[in-house]
Amino acid sequence: MFQKILIANRGEIALRIICAAKDLGIRTVAVYSEADRHSLHVRFADEAICIGPAKSALSYLNIPSVISAAELTNVNAIHPGYGFLSENADFAEVCETSGIRFIGPRPDVIRAMGMKQRAREIMKQAGVPVQPGSDGVLKDADEAAEVAARVGYPVILKAVAGGGGRGMRIVRQPSEVLSQFQQAQQEAAAAFSCPDMYLEKYVERSRHIEFQVLGDNHGEVEVLGERECSIQRRHQKLIEEAPSPAMTPELRRRMCDSLRVAMRAVGYTSAGTVEFLMDEKGDLYFIEVNARIQVEHPVTECITGLDLVKAQIQLAAGAPLSEAIPSPVAIRGHAIECRINAENPDTFAPSAGRLTGFNVPGGIGIRVDTAAYTDGSIPPYYDSLVAKLIAHGRDRNEAIARMSRALEMFVVEGIHTSIPLHQRILADPDFRAGDLDTRFLERFRPVR
Numbered sequence: 165m166f167q168k169i170l171i172a173n174r175g176e177i178a179l180r181i182i183c184a185a186k187d188l189g190i191r192t193v194a195v196y197s198e199a200d201r202h203s204l205h206v207r208f209a210d211e212a213i214c215i216g217p218a219k220s221a222l223s224y225l226n227i228p229s230v231i232s233a234a235e236l237t238n239v240n241a242i243h244p245g246y247g248f249l250s251e252n253a254d255f256a257e258v259c260e261t262s263g264i265r266f267i268g269p270r271p272d273v274i275r276a277m278g279m280k281q282r283a284r285e286i287m288k289q290a291g292v293p294v295q296p297g298s299d300g301v302l303k304d305a306d307e308a309a310e311v312a313a314r315v316g317y318p319v320i321l322k323a324v325a326g327g328g329g330r331g332m333r334i335v336r337q338p339s340e341v342l343s344q345f346q347q348a349q350q351e352a353a354a355a356f357s358c359p360d361m362y363l364e365k366y367v368e369r370s371r372h373i374e375f376q377v378l379g380d381n382h383g384e385v386e387v388l389g390e391r392e393c394s395i396q397r398r399h400q401k402l403i404e405e406a407p408s409p410a411m412t413p414e415l416r417r418r419m420c421d422s423l424r425v426a427m428r429a430v431g432y433t434s435a436g437t438v439e440f441l442m443d444e445k446g447d448l449y450f451i452e453v454n455a456r457i458q459v460e461h462p463v464t465e466c467i468t469g470l471d472l473v474k475a476q477i478q479l480a481a482g483a484p485l486s487e488a489i490p491s492p493v494a495i496r497g498h499a500i501e502c503r504i505n506a507e508n509p510d511t512f513a514p515s516a517g518r519l520t521g522f523n524v525p526g527g528i529g530i531r532v533d534t535a536a537y538t539d540g541s542i543p544p545y546y547d548s549l550v551a552k553l554i555a556h557g558r559d560r561n562e563a564i565a566r567m568s569r570a571l572e573m574f575v576v577e578g579i580h581t582s583i584p585l586h587q588r589i590l591a592d593p594d595f596r597a598g599d600l601d602t603r604f605l606e607r608f609r610p611v612r
């Protein structure tokens with residue numbers, strides 16, 4: 165087992181990784197930007213090193229700085245968390261060549277999965293259903309129009325290197341192709357330094373359903389059931405739950421079996437998520453693989469009783485899957501996660517600033533993952549996540565009741581948060597009935 169690991173991240177996920185490392189008796193090194201000097205991940209790690217100014221390009225995304233910190237502190241491994249360098253194949257490669265274990269999939273697997281049209285082709289070959297669309301990268305808007313005419317409108321243009329809901333455009337008719345193609349390309353070039361686009365058929369009224377995967381370095385892969393993440397704003401998740409209200413035991417078994425085979429063929433190691441859309445008929449279509457631990461992993465932890473981050477660390481150190489998790493993994497009850505973001509609940513405008521008051525709810529069935537504290541601040545430089553509020557119950561109704569109670573008792577003062585929006589969603593009859601789709605939130609307000 166590793167003696168010491170470096171955490172190349174900040175906020176709640178850095179603290180989450182520190183918890184898993186402490187439970188394993190592993191020492192931790194935090195890295196931080198000048199803006200995060202007073203953060204809790206700095207306080208609770210065994211050592212901490214400043215790696216640069218507030219801007220993430222100069223600190224959390226600065227590969228030479230992170231590697232220098234790792235070499236200086238003599239760590240055995242680096243956990244990248246999510247976001248930042250977590251899906252950067254070059255970073256994973258530099259870690260390995262520097263003799264530091266990267267806690268994640270192999271660089272070539274990250275690279276293949278990071279190119280979304282490539283992942284689509286690989287999964288298609290492995291027998292996983294995909295929506296009809298382009299074969300690889302689109303040359304130009306004319307080719308986009310040809311493919312769209314072939315598969316039928318509406319279609320969705322997507323950035324090959326996309327993430328976080330950016331670089332995507334729904335196209336409903338031929339006259340819109342050129343302008344949408346150009347806009348999506350520009351957005352993708354600015355956000356990901358890669359303008360390449362592909363397209364697939366747009367699934368109207370779909371649910372977002374994803375499967376948690378865990379693989380070891382010996383060729384074994386396990387699939388730990390699904391999460392439903394249909395409550396989204398701007399194609400970004402706001403509420404996640406496990407299991408999905410739309411899943412049947414039979415479909416789950418079939419999906420887990422076929423994904424186990426597909427991900428073994430890919431040579432997948434560590435934690436990862438395979439994302440799907442479910443159409444109105446209940447059929448699932450692959451959209452992408454996220455080759456990292458995800459924000460919403462706690463709902464799977466609640467219903468399986470597993471510590472996925474601990475398992476990631478054990479697997480990276482060479483443990484077989486049979487040692488990291490029990491077999492079979494049983495699913496117990498229902499869990500829901502609300503992302504408490506620092507944002508205006510009506511306009512979604514970011515709301516950074518000082519937290520004049522902060523009190524987390526507790527009680528049976530409640531878990532809060534956060535790095536926030538009273539008098540601390542939410543800096544404007546990073547993502548807006550303040551806390552993840554997770555409720556676990558025997559069934560979905562109990563999880564909803566506990567979540568509603570916890571939202572009411574969550575005090576965040578000094579900034580705006582998404583709490584009032586979560587309360588409205590939790591009270592909604594369609595939400596309570598489990599009647600969800602990815603455009604659910606548009607019924608509350610137009611998405612800007």
Ligand code: ADP
Binds near residue numbers: 326328365399
């Ligand atoms: P990102 O990597 O930016 O998160 P994804 O490919 O995971 O992008 O898609 C994010 C969301 O966009 C999905 O959860 C869904 O709401 C919507 N979406 C993506 N592809 C389609 C599609 N083919 N049809 C309908 N909605 C889609």
